[in-house]
Amino acid sequence: MGKTLTEKIIAAHLVVGEMIKGEEIGIRIDQTLTQDSTGTMAYLQFEAMEVPRVKTKKSLAYIDHNMLQEGPENMDDHRYIQSVAKKHGIYFSRPGNGICHQVEIERFGVPGDTLLGSDSHTPTGGGIGMLAIGAGGLDVAVAMAGDPYYITMPKVVKVELTGKLRSGVSSKDVILEVLRQCTVKGGVNKVFEYTGEGVKTLTVPERATITNMGAELGATTSVFPSDEMTKTFLEAQGRGADFKPLAADADAVFDEAVKVDMDNLEPLTACPHSPDKVVKISEIEGMVIDQVAIGSCTNSSWLDLMKVAEILRGKTIAENVSLVIAPGSKQVLTMLAQNGALADFLNAGARVLECGCGPCIGMGQAPSTNAVSLRTFNRNFFGRSGTPSADVYLLSPEAAAISAIAGVLTNPLGKVKLPEISMPDNFLINDTMVMEPAPEGTQIEVVKGPNIKPFPATKPLKDIVAGKALIVVEDNITTDHIMPSNAKLLPYRSNIPYLSNYCLAPCDPEFPQRALDNGGGFIVGGSNYGQGSSREHAALAPVFLGIKGVAVKSFARIHKNNLINNGILPLVFENEADYDTISLGDELVIENALEAVKAGKAKLVNKTKGLTYIMDLEVSQRQKEMLLAGGLINLIKSKK
Ligand code: SF4
Incomplete structure (x- = not known):
């Protein structure tokens, strides 16, 4: 076969x-x-x-x-x-x-x-x-x-x-x-x-x-x-x-x-606030827009931006639109500068940003209040742009560029006749911005500024895991909810104590203090909990707040792994309807957690309601060892 x-x-x-x-x-x-x-x-x-x-x-x-x-x-x-x-x-x-x-x-x-x-x-x-x-x-x-x-x-x-x-x-x-x-x-x-x-x-x-x-x-x-x-x-x-x-x-x-x-195939767009809320642009075209952002790791290649340049050449963006373009790399930006495409952007009224993620994670260029923002990016989760009231639509560079000129969402099909853009025979190669490591054995001092704090230590699992339901959240909670990532917080990515003040704050601003006041406890969530980015901080901040277990209908893959890596129990309701019976503040306990991890099933007792929930702990043998040790670093150290 x-x-x-x-x-x-x-x-x-x-x-x-x-x-x-x-x-x-x-x-x-x-x-x-x-x-x-x-x-x-x-x-x-x-x-x-x-x-x-x-x-x-x-x-x-x-x-x-x-x-x-x-x-x-x-x-x-x-x-x-x-x-x-x-x-x-x-x-x-x-x-x-x-x-x-x-x-x-x-x-x-x-x-x-x-x-x-x-x-x-x-x-x-x-x-x-x-x-x-x-x-x-x-x-x-x-x-x-x-x-x-x-x-x-x-x-x-x-x-x-x-x-x-x-x-x-x-x-x-x-x-x-x-x-x-x-x-x-x-x-x-x-x-x-x-x-x-x-x-x-x-x-x-x-x-x-x-x-x-x-x-x-x-x-x-x-x-x-x-x-x-x-x-x-x-x-x-x-x-x-x-x-x-x-x-x-x-x-x-x-x-x-x-x-x-x-x-x-027809031009499509993902509507707020999920990348799978996809409709044909023709079904909603004509909507007045406020901002267009072109770039991100999804659509900032030389080819993407050459198409944008073709559309913008000789045109001016609509009065109601702010257009920003972030080329994906120095190679892309330099080649656009050399072939004149950069001038096409500037002449059309675009603002050209440095080569980086920028607006994709709300690092600048947040839309105005209640704005409609068209973006060539990959995610439009609630609040990710930096403006919670904004509606972000995801689409192609062609659709973004033609809409920026029209001032309304515009279907490029039939309106854009791009010439065949062939890939260059030779890209401009200049790797001087990539620094080689020092040869082995060279003495190098590692420089740590005052904002860089140690990551929170975890402890081996105890047999009784008890605490309150400190927050109860719905389906499809993203890592942007769990650990928001915006221009104000990104500088603190190496400072978990500071960041944890904002953990799950978009769902409930009082959660972090409640967790600290109670000495930790449980998070309760719906299905697809932790979808979105790989950000480990969405597990590290809960560790700092004393979270011992996360009980949900289902997990997103990377987040579940991050929880396990950091010694937090990932608990999945065997009977999804049990989720509806838990209220904020309910006293929860797992009485023989060590056995539960080994068996891959736990009894989570809701002492407040007098109910017992069967929770799946679907983890591998290696992950069981991690949970017992209180996380991967503890496990690695114990094996040394
Ligand atoms: Fe890509 Fe992430 Fe950077 Fe956005 S923030 S451009 S999704 S790597």
């Missing part, structure tokens, strides 16, 4: 377990990446492991998230990461060099490699044929130390692309269509593998848009084959030697199938 590409890459990296769907396996990680907002904590954790040099083929530390310098905090974090990277064998991509996923595709991605990144959009690397997975910072620290990364052996979904995109329809519409079909819950423990004749028509940056936003499916990752298109791209990046052809076998057996007919 033939193999999928996913199975081939996993087989080549398997170090623990057997490739049985649903079972836990450990894979060797070739490359890692961090960005600054998760990186400080990941490197503090790496230092705690006392491993002198990374053991991966290549590890990269990018600075792209927190680039505002309103005070010393962000710059202190950058200095810390730069020094710790130099000391431990990690390449350092300086601020201004670009968004981690864009630069990774351009300069470092290698088909067939495994990549683990402390950023949920690490799957972008699947566009170049990597098995690229987002994880918590601690998982990345462990991978840098040379240990395997553990995942559930995924099911593989065949996404068959047929036909060819028409002018005005883009690869963003392909992933929006997949999200429409599969929803934000549709990808748990699955890899979305792209096949079919349509694949050949998509360039690597277009593929990377699709794998990037595949993260919104909740999938383990997404992957494209490595083919002639990949070869051409790598050669144009001066990296032809990194190419190897990779594809699923013709008789590969997939677990599920999705089809997208690109011939008949």
Whole structure:
């Protein structure tokens, strides 16, 4: 029986377990990446492991998230990461060099490699044929130390692309269509593998848009084959030697199938406040808009921005619109400057931002009150833009650019006739913004500013776990709810005591103080709890507040792993209706927690209501050890 590409890459990296769907396996990680907002904590954790040099083929530390310098905090974090990277064998991509996923595709991605990144959009690397997975910072620290990364052996979904995109329809519409079909819950423990004749028509940056936003499916990752298109791209990046052809076998057996007919695909948009609330733009066009933001790791490639330049050339943006454009990398921005596209942006009235995440996480360019903001990004969760009252719509660069001129949401189909934009034969290569690590053995001082606080320590699990239900939240709570990420808080990513004051505050501002006053307790939630980013802070802040268990209808994958890594019990109601019987302040207790973890089932007693709930603790043997030890770092230390 033939193999999928996913199975081939996993087989080549398997170090623990057997490739049985649903079972836990450990894979060797070739490359890692961090960005600054998760990186400080990941490197503090790496230092705690006392491993002198990374053991991966290549590890990269990018600075792209927190680039505002309103005070010393962000710059202190950058200095810390730069020094710790130099000391431990990690390449350092300086601020201004670009968004981690864009630069990774351009300069470092290698088909067939495994990549683990402390950023949920690490799957972008699947566009170049990597098995690229987002994880918590601690998982990345462990991978840098040379240990395997553990995942559930995924099911593989065949996404068959047929036909060819028409002018005005883009690869963003392909992933929006997949999200429409599969929803934000549709990808748990699955890899979305792209096949079919349509694949050949998509360039690597277009593929990377699709794998990037595949993260919104909740999938383990997404992957494209490595083919002639990949070869051409790598050669144009001066990296032809990194190419190897990779594809699923013709008789590969997939677990599920999705089809997208690109011939008949129409421009789509994801409506507020979820990436799967997808409708045709034609159904809602004409809506007056206030802001257009083009960029992010989803849509800031050279190709994306050349399309935008074609549309903006010789035009002026509407009076009611603020247009911002953030190129994805120094390479992209320099090439646009050299070929005149940058002048097209400026002449049209766009404001050009530095190469980074920026407005994607509310680092500047928050929309005005009650505004409609069109964004080429991947997420439109409530409040992520920095303005809770704003309505954010996600769409393609073509749709964004033409709407900026019209002043209303505009369907690009039929209105945009783009010339064929062929990829450059040679991208501009200048890696001077990537600092090489110091040779092994060199004395390097690690610089830690006063804002960098140690991560909260955890203790081994006790047999009685008791506390109040400190908050009861609904379905689809995101990591943006649990640990908000905005311009005011991002500078404190290495200061958990400060950040914890804002934990779950969008749901209930009094929760953090209540948790501290009660000496900790439980969080109760609905389904898909913890969806969204890989941010480990959404587990570390609850640790600091004394949270012992999170009882929910279901978890998002990365967040559940982050809870386990930090010694918090991930409890899932066997009977979902039990959720409705818990009220804020109910006294909850698990009386024999040690046995419960070993058995994979716990009795959670609601002493206030006189009820007992059966909770699943669906964790692997290795994760059981982690929970008993009080988290992964304790476990690693105990084994030393
Ligand atoms: Fe940066 Fe936004 Fe991409 Fe995250 S999703 S890496 S914040 S651009």
